[in-house]
Amino acid sequence: xxxxxxxxxLDGTLISGNQLLPDALWLLEQVKGRxxxxxxxxxxTPQQLSRRLKRLGLKVDxxxxxxxxxxxxxxxxxxxxxxxxxLIGSPALQRYAxxxxxxxxxxxxxxxxxxxxxxxxxxxIALAANAIRQGAALYVAAPDVSHPGPNGEPVPxxxxxxxxxxxxxxxxxxxxxGKPEPVLFQMACxxxxxxxxxxxxxxxxxxxxxxxxxRLNMAFRHVVNGQIREPAALTQGK
Numbered sequence: 001x002x003x004x005x006x007x008x009x010l011d012g013t014l015i016s017g018n019q020l021l022p023d024a025l026w027l028l029e030q031v032k033g034r035x036x037x038x039x040x041x042x043x044x045t046p047q048q049l050s051r052r053l054k055r056l057g058l059k060v061d062x063x064x065x066x067x068x069x070x071x072x073x074x075x076x077x078x079x080x081x082x083x084x085x086x087l088i089g090s091p092a093l094q095r096y097a098x099x100x101x102x103x104x105x106x107x108x109x110x111x112x113x114x115x116x117x118x119x120x121x122x123x124x125i126a127l128a129a130n131a132i133r134q135g136a137a138l139y140v141a142a143p144d145v146s147h148p149g150p151n152g153e154p155v156p157x158x159x160x161x162x163x164x165x166x167x168x169x170x171x172x173x174x175x176x177x178g179k180p181e182p183v184l185f186q187m188a189c190x191x192x193x194x195x196x197x198x199x200x201x202x203x204x205x206x207x208x209x210x211x212x213x214x215r216l217n218m219a220f221r222h223v224v225n226g227q228i229r230e231p232a233a234l235t236q237g238k
Contacts, residue, residue, distance in 0.1 A: 003219065005194035006031040007185060009203030010039040010049070013223045017150040020056055021226025027202070028058060035064065036188040038201075040142035040178040040208060042069035042115035042158045043090045066188045068142040068158075068178030069115045073097045075177060076111060076139065084108075086131050088124055088161060089115035089141075108134055114162040115141040129169040138166075142178030144208060179205075180212030202228065 008014065014024040014037075028035065037060060041049065046065035053060050073093065076085065077100035084105035087097055093115055097104060112131050117124070132138050140162040146154035158178075166172060177183050189196050196216040203209025204223040213220040221228050 003198065003200045004034065005189060005192035005199040006035040007038040007188045007199055007201045007213075007218075008035055009201075009205065009209050009223070010037055010041060011147045012204035013202060013209075013226075014058065015053070015056060016148065016226070018056065019150055020058070021223075023223070023227055024058060027228070028060070034192065036191055037065045038179070038184050038188045039066070040068045040144050040158070040184075042067070042072070042141035042178065043093070043118075045070055045092050045096055048092060063191075066184050066191070068184060069093050070096055071184060071187060072113055072115065072139060072141040072177040073100055073102065075183070076113060077101055080111060083110040085110065086112045086128060086136065087115070088113065088117050088120065088128055088165075090117060106131075109136050111139060112136045112165075113139045113141065114158060114165060116156075116158045117161060120161050120164075125164055125168050128165045132165070132169040132172050138169075138172055138174045140174050140176045140178075142208075143176050143180075144178070144205075179208035180210075180215065182212065182216060185212055185216055185218065 014021060046062035046067060049065055050060055050062040073096055082101060085097060085102045086106050086109040087094055087104055106127050109131050112128050141158050143159045144157040145159040146157050149155045189199055196218045200219040200221060201209050201213035202221045210220050
């Protein structure tokens with residue numbers, strides 16, 4: 001544990017549902033002061049997750065958490081200041097987007113952003129698909145279609161919602177923000193003031209954590225059932 005920085009996944013690595021995984025407390029103690037949590041979570045804000053983790057016994061400041069949902073909103077607010085946005089997402093992310101100066105709009109928005117939405121519906125598929133057909137640019141906070149629940153059951157994620165919208169809208173180009181794309185990795189490394197090759201990614205998902213690290217020449221350690229293992233062979237990627 002002597003790298004300059006550590007990027008640590010959340011679901012499946014530190015927690016599963018509302019349960020701590022076996023090595024969570026040990027891991028954060030070993031890398032104290034040298035880590036960022038980097039998650040494709042596209043439902044909550046860092047402040048919300050910090051409070052949730054504290055209740056589970058993990059003291060992680062919001063400043064040490066990088067999330068796909070809020071990062072996607074940050075990027076859109078910078079790239080398209082004052083744009084109209086159809087946001088498929090939680091009330092917390094709706095508030096976050098308004099606070100960043102984006103105008104939430106369902107009729108002919110400039111942009112569509114898909115995040116994790118527990119109230120996802122037929123009507124929302126129709127709204128998003130029609131907006132895309134009318135020219136709105138599509139952004140997807142994270143590609144994950146599910147993550148494992150406490151008993152291994154699939155918990156639907158952003159990618160599954162985006163797939164439903166894209167299948168209805170027809171052929172369209174989507175910009176993905178979360179892992180394995182480089183944005184979250186690069187942001188976390190910048191906050192730690194380290195280069196990607198000086199950091200280690202620790203996570204349970206070979207297709208997001210592992211592949212994203214590989215693309216940036218970053219070391220990777222695979223977590224299986226809450227325990228850190230040696231990395232398995234990664235799927236070839238760019």
